[in-house]
Amino acid sequence: MxxxxxxxVAAGAKAAAKAKRLIPDAEIIIYTQEEYISYSxxxxxxxxxxxxxxxxxxxxxxIADFEKNGIKVFNFxxxxxxxxxxxxxxxxxxxxxxxxxxxxxxxxxxxxxxPYMPNIPNSNLNGIYTLKTIQNGIDIRKKMxxxxxxxxxxxxxxxxxxxxxxxxxxxxxxxxxxxxSIMNTFDEDITSxxxxxxxxxxxxxxxxxxxxxxxxxxxxxxxxxxxxxNGQVIATDMVVVASGVVPVVDIAxxxxxxxxxxxxxxxxxxxxxxxxxxYAAGDCVEKINMISDTPMWVPLGSTANKEGRCAAMNICGVxxxxxxxxxxxxxxxxxxxxxxxxxxxxxxxxxxxxxVSVIVTKKDKAGYMPTVGYVTLKIIADRRSHKxxxxxxxxxxxxxxxxxxxxxxxxxxxxxEELNDTDMTYAPPYSTSIDPLIDAARILKDKLSCxxx
Amino acid sequence: MxxxxxxxVAAGAKAAAKAKRLIPDAEIIIYTQEEYISYSxxxxxxxxxxxxxxxxxxxxxxIADFEKNGIKVFNFxxxxxxxxxxxxxxxxxxxxxxxxxxxxxxxxxxxxxxPYMPNIPNSNLNGIYTLKTIQNGIDIRKKMxxxxxxxxxxxxxxxxxxxxxxxxxxxxxxxxxxxxSIMNTFDEDITSxxxxxxxxxxxxxxxxxxxxxxxxxxxxxxxxxxxxxNGQVIATDMVVVASGVVPVVDIAxxxxxxxxxxxxxxxxxxxxxxxxxxYAAGDCVEKINMISDTPMWVPLGSTANKEGRCAAMNICGVxxxxxxxxxxxxxxxxxxxxxxxxxxxxxxxxxxxxxVSVIVTKKDKAGYMPTVGYVTLKIIADRRSHKxxxxxxxxxxxxxxxxxxxxxxxxxxxxxEELNDTDMTYAPPYSTSIDPLIDAARILKDKLSCxxx
Numbered sequence: 001m002x003x004x005x006x007x008x009v010a011a012g013a014k015a016a017a018k019a020k021r022l023i024p025d026a027e028i029i030i031y032t033q034e035e036y037i038s039y040s041x042x043x044x045x046x047x048x049x050x051x052x053x054x055x056x057x058x059x060x061x062x063i064a065d066f067e068k069n070g071i072k073v074f075n076f077x078x079x080x081x082x083x084x085x086x087x088x089x090x091x092x093x094x095x096x097x098x099x100x101x102x103x104x105x106x107x108x109x110x111x112x113x114x115p116y117m118p119n120i121p122n123s124n125l126n127g128i129y130t131l132k133t134i135q136n137g138i139d140i141r142k143k144m145x146x147x148x149x150x151x152x153x154x155x156x157x158x159x160x161x162x163x164x165x166x167x168x169x170x171x172x173x174x175x176x177x178x179x180x181s182i183m184n185t186f187d188e189d190i191t192s193x194x195x196x197x198x199x200x201x202x203x204x205x206x207x208x209x210x211x212x213x214x215x216x217x218x219x220x221x222x223x224x225x226x227x228x229x230n231g232q233v234i235a236t237d238m239v240v241v242a243s244g245v246v247p248v249v250d251i252a253x254x255x256x257x258x259x260x261x262x263x264x265x266x267x268x269x270x271x272x273x274x275x276x277x278x279y280a281a282g283d284c285v286e287k288i289n290m291i292s293d294t295p296m297w298v299p300l301g302s303t304a305n306k307e308g309r310c311a312a313m314n315i316c317g318v319x320x321x322x323x324x325x326x327x328x329x330x331x332x333x334x335x336x337x338x339x340x341x342x343x344x345x346x347x348x349x350x351x352x353x354x355x356v357s358v359i360v361t362k363k364d365k366a367g368y369m370p371t372v373g374y375v376t377l378k379i380i381a382d383r384r385s386h387k388x389x390x391x392x393x394x395x396x397x398x399x400x401x402x403x404x405x406x407x408x409x410x411x412x413x414x415x416x417e418e419l420n421d422t423d424m425t426y427a428p429p430y431s432t433s434i435d436p437l438i439d440a441a442r443i444l445k446d447k448l449s450c451x452x453x
Numbered sequence: 454m455x456x457x458x459x460x461x462v463a464a465g466a467k468a469a470a471k472a473k474r475l476i477p478d479a480e481i482i483i484y485t486q487e488e489y490i491s492y493s494x495x496x497x498x499x500x501x502x503x504x505x506x507x508x509x510x511x512x513x514x515x516i517a518d519f520e521k522n523g524i525k526v527f528n529f530x531x532x533x534x535x536x537x538x539x540x541x542x543x544x545x546x547x548x549x550x551x552x553x554x555x556x557x558x559x560x561x562x563x564x565x566x567x568p569y570m571p572n573i574p575n576s577n578l579n580g581i582y583t584l585k586t587i588q589n590g591i592d593i594r595k596k597m598x599x600x601x602x603x604x605x606x607x608x609x610x611x612x613x614x615x616x617x618x619x620x621x622x623x624x625x626x627x628x629x630x631x632x633x634s635i636m637n638t639f640d641e642d643i644t645s646x647x648x649x650x651x652x653x654x655x656x657x658x659x660x661x662x663x664x665x666x667x668x669x670x671x672x673x674x675x676x677x678x679x680x681x682x683n684g685q686v687i688a689t690d691m692v693v694v695a696s697g698v699v700p701v702v703d704i705a706x707x708x709x710x711x712x713x714x715x716x717x718x719x720x721x722x723x724x725x726x727x728x729x730x731x732y733a734a735g736d737c738v739e740k741i742n743m744i745s746d747t748p749m750w751v752p753l754g755s756t757a758n759k760e761g762r763c764a765a766m767n768i769c770g771v772x773x774x775x776x777x778x779x780x781x782x783x784x785x786x787x788x789x790x791x792x793x794x795x796x797x798x799x800x801x802x803x804x805x806x807x808x809v810s811v812i813v814t815k816k817d818k819a820g821y822m823p824t825v826g827y828v829t830l831k832i833i834a835d836r837r838s839h840k841x842x843x844x845x846x847x848x849x850x851x852x853x854x855x856x857x858x859x860x861x862x863x864x865x866x867x868x869x870e871e872l873n874d875t876d877m878t879y880a881p882p883y884s885t886s887i888d889p890l891i892d893a894a895r896i897l898k899d900k901l902s903c904x905x906x
Contacts, residue, residue: 010886043819043881057821157880290876302879302886323874330878339878366496368510400878401854404888407875408862421776422860423743425783425792425853426755427610428496433463433755435857 002027003315004089004104006079006251010301011282012110013038013061014308015315016071022316029102030066031077031091036134037063042301044137045158048144049165055134055141082107082255084275106277106315109257109265110308111248113283113299118153118178118243122217127238131158132245140240147171147237151226153214154242155182157331162240163198163206164333172205174234176212176226178243183338185329187345189359190378190392197336197394245299247284260286262297269321271311279315281307288324291342291389291410292351298325326410327390330400335373337399341406342390345380354383358444362436364398366428375399379406379416379440386415386448398430402437416444455480456768457542457557459532459704463754464735465563466491466514467761468768469524475769482555483519484530484544489587490516495754497590498611501597502618508587508594535560535708537728559730559768562705562718563761566698566736566752571606571631575670581692584611593693600624600690604679606667607695608635610784615693616651616659617786625658627687629665629679631696636791638782640798642812643831643845650789650847698752700737713739715750722774724764732768734760741777744795744842744863745804751778779863780843783853788826790852794859795843798833807836811897815889817851819881828852832859832869832893839868839901851883855890869897 003019005012008030016028030037038061047055063073074091080099081090088103115130117123129140140162144150150166152159155177166173175182181191198206209228218225218233226234247264249257258274260266264286271279283299285307303325313320330339348355357380364375373396380390391406393399409419419441426433456472458465461483469481483490491514500508516526527544533552534543541556568583570576582593593615597603603619605612608630619626628635634644651659662681671678671686679687700717702710711727713719717739724732736752738760756778766773783792801808810833817828826849833843844859846852862872872894879886 040819040821040881040886042879042886043821046819046822046881051823052821290874300879302884302888303876305886306891324876326876328876328878330880330883332880332882337883341876341878366493366499368493368496368505369499370504398854400883401851401857404854404877405857406861407877408859408867408872409865410861411871411875412862412865412867414861414865418864419861421743422864423756423777423779423781423794424857424860425781425794426495426753427783427785428493428499429785430783430790430853431755433493433495433758435755438759 002103002105003029003108004102005030005108005110006089007110007112007282008032008037008073009039009041009112009282010304011308011311012108014305015108015110015281015312016066017061017069018309018312019316020069020071022312022318026316028071030071030073031079032073032075033078033094034133035075037066037073037075039134040301041132044131044134045161045165047137048131048141048162049168050141055138058134079251082251082278084255084278087277104277106279108311108315109252109273109278109280109284110282111251111284113245113247115241116244116246117241118214120214120217122219122223125217125219125223126221127219127223128217129238129240131162131240131242143238144169144171149174149236151176151234151236151239152242153239154244155208156185156242156244157329159242160333161331162242167202167205174207174209174236176214177208177210178212180211182208182210185344186338186340186392187378190376190394193376194333194336194338194394198333201334245283247297247299249284252280252284260295262286262295264297269323270314270319271307271322272314279311281311289343290324290326294351296325296327298327300329326407328403328407330403335396336394337397338394339400339403340390340392341403342388342410343380344390344392348380348389353389355380355389356383356444356447357381358440358447360436360440360443362439363432364396364436365430366432369428371429373397375402375436377402377436377440379444381416381444381448383448386417387413388416388419405437416441416448420445455556455558456482456561457555458483458561458563459542460563460565460735461485461490461526462492462494462565462735463757464565464761464764465561467758468561468563468734468765469519470514470522471762471765472769473522473524475765475771479769481524483524483526484532485526485528486531486547487586488528490519490526490528492587493754494585497584497587498614498618500590501584501594501615502621503594508591511587532704535704535731537708537731540730557730559732561764561768562726562731562733562737563735564701564704564737566700568694569697569699570694571667571696573667573670575672578670578672578676579674580672580676580690581670581694583694584615596691597622597624602627602689604629604687604689604692605695606692607697608661609638609695609697610782612695613786614784615695620655620658627660627662627689629667630661630663631665633664635661635663638797639791639793639845640831643829643847646829647786647789647791647847651786654787698736700750700752702737705733705737713748715739715748717750722776723767723772724760724775725767732764734764742796743777743779747804749778749780751780753782779860781856781860783856788849789847790850791847792853792856793843793845794856795841795863796833797843797845801833801842806842808833808842809836809897809900810834811893811900813889813893813896815892816885817849817889818883819885822881824882826850828855828889830855830889830893832897834869834897834901836901839870840866841869841872858890869894869901873898
């Protein structure tokens, strides 16, 4: 069995290691454009911040580790074409320029995602970065340490994580967000609290401009400013574009592999594409949201790992199904945790659900404990079935605990009434005697019984 | 409507407040032997430790607060008899010695639990304490601050919490546990790790003696030592007996109210006893374990609050059901969190389950983050149905997160395979890309498929 894997950050690396364990004498070859393989891309903002010294700490397994296990790794190699009928691929060695072909029995596409670059004049100036690879992280940290002002474009997860990192390094930041609010996988009733928290506590060094329309980068060889549609010019020493990511699907699409509505590769629960012996996993594939049973594209390292493992098993003849995602996510800005799961009100309503929701703000621990903080929790339910559709939780460190608590219930279609009946742990250093989740469930239960009576 | 409530720590106090909101012109009278009502008993060990200055911080609502709402509170009053046929109770004013009667329309028994006192000679010496009331907490803290050595009898939750408190205040402690291991609501494969952690890190000031048989307290007026069956004498300045608690059911039993197999009051899901118009809630009642559907007595403040609320609703004519408990609990010793849910292996097997379990020790966050710690997680499943029966989690701060994560799934009968499919939040400061729960579920899934194939 000869398995070729294209890309090896999370899904590809995981699949290679798993396939080698399942079929030790399989021939496994990895091609990647990048220098590094098998690293935690999610950790890059924390490297930039300086939470640890060496970016190499992000590497899970080195190329030498893979080679030692008999997996051949070709870094700085780009795959340009897949020819499914011949079961061959065309590769270019980026260091020598040499082109060559190779053939496969099974092919795994794990090309991942790449930063979305909005079309802004002068995007090629020095000092404008995106954050995807380890080298990007090293470059951004180096530049940050010699900068006084930075512009971050995009107030999503990576933008917010970099905002923390820059602020911790005493760099003043202007955050430009094209939408009405930052962190907009959350509903606006929650994002308004996030923005208020950031500006109240760090308003001296952070400026947030929403509904921002950028017309131009300014500067000679190096970026010196960002110009907005209203004429405003924001002077800056550097820019990081964190305007989201897009799936890398060009060679898949060219080969006739079907894409989903999201633009990412469509696979079944065994990570098979529509073309025989071609699998795909990780950020480049579309996932099923298990709550709404609809396709969605949510690129995350945790999911990529699971998909890579699932792909390897099926490639090796062991049946395994990846059932989908719940849309679980977490990040932080300083001591504010922001976490979500399932459908937001806006997404649920766009899918036709009749939603009912509640927002509570509660202490996260017994009020007399020295480490007490607050958590603001939103729970969204379906008015007809009373099933919980999603939740959002922000606040002190433990806010993500409440989101994970919902995860195992969501996979089983838990109702508001069942959440209200759930017995959660209590001790003064860990929670209030009635957990904020139970409080929220009780209010939602009352709301639902009022509406149906 | 005239409601009399006996006892008012958690269930009684909650019920009084809720009933008053539901029927504002109801006559509500509380009798309690204690000075204080409506306080967080679970917070007492943290007061002893010195996490906050005043024990009064533990009071949720004062007597004045209740009186302001039109609820009559008689503290230092003991109810000695219930006469269900006449619907009267007999009360004694402990300050004046005066006896009197009162009649009720509805009666709520919320007499709670009391420390179990093993029958040891010289138990009446000064310097021997139990921890139940606020006054107990004040007395223990005062004595602790002038002590160099203490003996704690009992290595359960309260014993372990006091062990932390005493250690933080530089008091050397000998912990005596009559069972084979401390913290024995956990399985021994977990308790052995807990003991090892305590002794490794605090062995200079803590001594743990398990299978300890105490024969006598030594001393003249004040306790000076504890004598064991093997002749060993442990010199000490004070003793706290934390050998568990028993439900306070004497007056209920005398009145013909049915007790369950556990010895606590038997109630239905509406908190009704077998006698009409008499309800019971809180630590004095038996609960249903929702996993095994068997009665169990687990006295906890979180449950008492819910039961008090449920009792008040049914007393006031609003139908509400308290479905039961999952056996969720958490505590800490220093930076080790100990948390559990559901059935332990030993309890599950005693109930006839054929169990299969897994223990994993994993990083709780991305390995490169500065705050990384470890969590040891045990998951127990039923070999036939593959349903998860329980879990135990110990380790750094977040260990309780994994237990709560299982709670909403357990209420819906989640299987090992479904847990493996669950999508949990991931970001480097919060978890590993594959959560320890998912890792454990995967191993357990493999174990189960090996055994059934």
